[in-house]
Amino acid sequence: MLSNQVGKILRVSYHDLYHAIEGFLSTNLIGSGSFGYAYKGKLYQHGGRLVAIKVLDIQKSGASKSFEAKCRTLRNIRHKNLVPLLTSCSSIDPKGHDFKAVIYEFMQNGNLDKWLHPEIAEPTRSRNLNLLQRLNIAIDVASALDYLHNYYEAAIFHCDLKPSNVLLDNDLVAHVGDFGLARHLSSNVSQEGTTSSAITLKGTIGYAAPGKNFLMFYAII
Incomplete structure (x- = not known):
């Protein structure tokens, strides 16, 4: 079992995440928040493990501080009903811009909001x-x-x-x-x-x- 200690076991680079998300394809986008975007990805260098990758929008005010706060807060938290933080990535992208991302365990059934308020365009499988x-x-x-x-x-x-x-x-x-x-x-x-x-x-x-x-x-x- 992977440790929740940030970066202690699971080490990833910008290029690892780029390939995991297939070049940040919009089809892999699973959500967005106050400070960035969340993608579904597959870490090929770690056995094809499915993960959720939240990429911070550094241009938004407070995004960088949010990254540090998130990692600091989640580093030692362990509870069965909290999303496990696997690791983080702080790097530079090919254009020389700061790149920050946090990597979580992927949850197959998505978020509760989509179960409570399913969209018409979603697959016909029951979400009740x-x-x-x-x-x-x-x-x-x-x-x-x-x-x-x-x-x-x-x-x-x-x-x-x-x-x-x-x-x-x-x-x-x-x-x-x-x-x-x-x-x-x-x-x-x-x-x-x-x-x-x-x-x-x-x-x-x-x-x-x-x-x-x-x-x-x-x-x-």
Whole structure:
């Protein structure tokens, strides 16, 4: 089993990812977000393993910082209902531009949004979720958030939890992904003897955490 430590076992280059996505063909595009695009790819140098590759748009404000925050946050997180980060790639493309990507385990059943709101043009196979499946997905998501809020070494707030950020594996087990919006901005010790960390909470309107403008959390030392 591959380690979740970024780049410790699974090492990839720009050229590896270029070939994995077949030259960034639009047919391999599986989604887009605030800071980039997600592709389905096959790592031929690693046994043809299917992966999800999120390529950051460096031109967008905060994309580079999002990359660092994402890798830092996911490096040591391990939970059955979180999307595993396999590795990352920070390189230069053939035009001399910065290239940054994060590589995740590929989830065969896509995101929850497509199951809840299927498009007419999609294949005719049933995407209906029965009541028990919906309940299990809700429990999976709640379990992931409970771990992030209460059991990780420092509380993490997702900030943009929505159906498109919940991915389903072959068994329809839900995995929460996309942590690029949870960023540590500062850390200092207050006069009361507590350590405080500030996190900006940006996200999709309607899905961001209630206190999204600014949040402080404290850990007694």
